[in-house]
Amino acid sequence: MTETHPDGDPALLLTDFVNTLNIEPGTDEIATPAELAGWLAEQGLVPxxxxxxxxxxxxxxxxxxxLREAMSAHHGPRGADYPDDLEDALAALPLRIALTGPRPALVPLDPPGSAAAGLARIAAAITDSVAAGTWPRLKVCQEDTCRWAFLDTSKNRSRSWCSMSVCGNRTKTRAYRARRRSG
Structure with a gap:
């Protein structure tokens, strides 16, 4: 069972999940167990x-x-290490490999009526994103006050910011001012 965003793309499910924490205003859509359950249900990951x-x-x-840190590593050289915390979270999720359909897939072990199964579906979206070729294009904004997850659709995969007009402009303005002060 391939897990995707309602729009059909596993990469969008992953970015939506990472963006449940909006760092700039400090809002968290899954700050409580009830909010987590509601978010998983809204995404169609659990009843x-x-x-x-x-x-x-x-x-x-x-x-x-x-996932946020793994996406941040996609700005660096290939083969960058992923955070241990991510490995620990993935190891805690109830997943198995299913050999049905056109290719092997990760599927949740828990019954669909559990939050762990919903989180396992998010983890399964990682392998679906790898298969779709979008995993290395998942990045987070390099602006420290933002860190918003996005899909880099640039031709050369070099996008650094979620928005050039906002975060890119902030970063470039700061660099310009620093150069003027030191000059």
């Missing part, structure tokens, strides 16, 4: 009314921030 507990919330936050 409505699925409960989530504190352990699920801890796993979700660890998974989200691990």
């Amino acid at each position: 409505g009314g699925t409960p989530a507990g504190d352990a699920d919330l801890h796993t979700a936050i660890t998974l989200r921030e691990g």
Whole structure:
């Protein structure tokens, strides 16, 4: 079972999940177990009314921030190490390899009515994104006050900011002012 965003792209599911924490204003869409359960249901990853507990919330936050760091590593050289926390979160999720369909896929072990199964579906979207060729194009804004996840659709895969007009402009303006002060 391939897990995708309602628009059909696993990369968009991953960016939406990472962007549940908006760093600049400090808003978190999954700050409580109930909010996590609601978000998973809104994405169609679990049935409505699925409960989530504190352990699920801890796993979700660890998974989200691990994905953010992994996407940040996509700005660097190939073969960059992924964070240990991400490895730990993935190891905690109930997944198995299913040998059905046109290619092997990761599928949740837990029944679909659990938050862990919803988080496992997000983890499965990583392999779906790799298969689709979008995984190395998933990045986070290099502006420290932003860190918004985005899909780099530039031809040469060199995009650094979520928005050139906002974050790119901030960074370039800061660099310009620093050069003028030191000059």
